[in-house]
Amino acid sequence: MKLQVLVKELFLKHTFTISFLSRDAQDTLIVSLDDGNYFGLGEATTNPYYGATLDNMKACLEKAKPIVEEMKWKNPEELWDKTREIFVDNPFAHCALDMAAWDWYAKSKSKKLYELLELDPRKIPTTNFTIGIDTIPKMIQKMQEFQWPLYKIKLGTDHDLEIVKELRKHTGAAFRIDANCAWTAEQAIAYSDELKKLNVEFMEQPLASEDWEGMKEVFQHSKLPVIADESCITEVDVEKCHGHFHGINVKLVKCGGISPALRMLYKAKKLGMKTMIGCMTESSVGVSAIAHLAPLLDYVDMDGAMLLENDIAKGVIIRPDQVIFPEGSGIGAELLE
Structure with missing residues (x-):
């Protein structure tokens, strides 16, 4: 087995702004696994908020390389467990490796x-299309450029209700809102x-991730309904979110890949919580992986590649009524x- 790492830059169609950052481009790291018969691809973007850089992701993958290439693992879950300690502080890099392992493993079968995973691809919820924070006229323009039945509206300004009221005048589409920790209870x-x-379906992460008392009130x-994002990073967070949120939004890069994401989703279902997976402006590599897990979800946010000016890959095609x-x-x- 050969492990290779590629670095790519993704350019966005529009400046993407949330409550605590803006960007016009996104660095992403691609992991390739190749045994000479089958290859697998995985992806993780960089993220300053979570401390994920190209350098520290590449360093972790270099440490894991001997374990990966010796092939003393039977399946992706076993590889994930064998490399857990290497990636304990870098789940983004672990995600890229784990995703590539699942891709390779499925191809080998x-x-x-x-x-x-014995999932039904006919049972996939419609993805939302995200509208980042901007001036109201530009947010309206973004909606009109990409007409879609479901929008996620990023909020966290001093005029959030005004934004939603103005956008509502220009579409009958359903809304979701994401305040990215910007509000009080x-x-x-x-x-x-x-x-x-x-006609807003739910609120995603309205409060700071550590404000558990406030979230109980909300x-x-x-x-x-309120959906956890920044409050639900890894597996141990699922039970903490129970009784504070109605559902969880799992990000593959934040939790460390497909292997832990599956465990988180099944745990949430067992607790009676709604399930969602969100993306981090990945290319069609990461988005395609999410699509395969989508039959497990009540909600999905896999619009990452749809926001790009230059997708570096081809994969699933996402339409309002099907994938x-x-x-x-x-x-x-x-x-x-």
């Missing part, structure tokens, strides 16, 4: 990933009543270069 509870009237009094998987086995993503 001549199955698509969803077939290997009092704001979230008050806003929930107005947002419900504006959970009990909000007129809308079209490529022919062949594995995740189905291929680099264009």
Whole structure:
């Protein structure tokens, strides 16, 4: 088995702004596994908020290289466990490796990933399309450029309700809102009543990730469901979120890949919580992996590649009413270069 690392830059169609950062481009790291018969691809983007850089991701993967290439592992879960200590502080790099391992493993079994996981691809919820924070006219323009039945609206300004009210005038599409930790409990509870009237489905991570007391109040009094993102990073967070959120948004890069994500999703389901996977502006490599897990979800945010000016790969095709998987086995993503 040979492990290779590639670095790519993804350029966005529009400046993407959330409550605590803006960007026009996104560095991403691709892991390739090749045993001479089958290859697997995995992806993880960099992220300053979580301390994931190209240098520290590459360093971790270099440490894991002997374990990977010796092939003394039977499946991706075993590889994930054998390399756990190497990536304990760098789940982003672990995700790229784990995703590539699942892609390779499914191909070695001549199955698509969803077939290997015994999931039904007909049961995939519609992805939202994300509208980043901007001036209201530009946010309206973004919606009009990409007409879609479901939008996620990024909030965290001093005029959040005004934004949603103005956007509502220009579309009948359903909304989700994501404040990325920007509100107080009092704001979230008050806003929930107005947002419900504006056909908002749920509020994602309204409070700071450590404000568990505040989230308990929001959970009990909000007129809308609340979904955890920054409060639900790894497996141990799922049970902590129970009773504070109605559901969890799992990010593959944050938790360390497909292997832990599956455990988190099944645990949340057992607790009666809603399940969601979100993306981090990945290319079609990462997005295609998410699509294979989507039958497990109540909600999905896999619009990363749709936000790009230059997708570096081809993979699943996402339409409002269906997801079209490529022919062949594995995740189905291929680099264009």
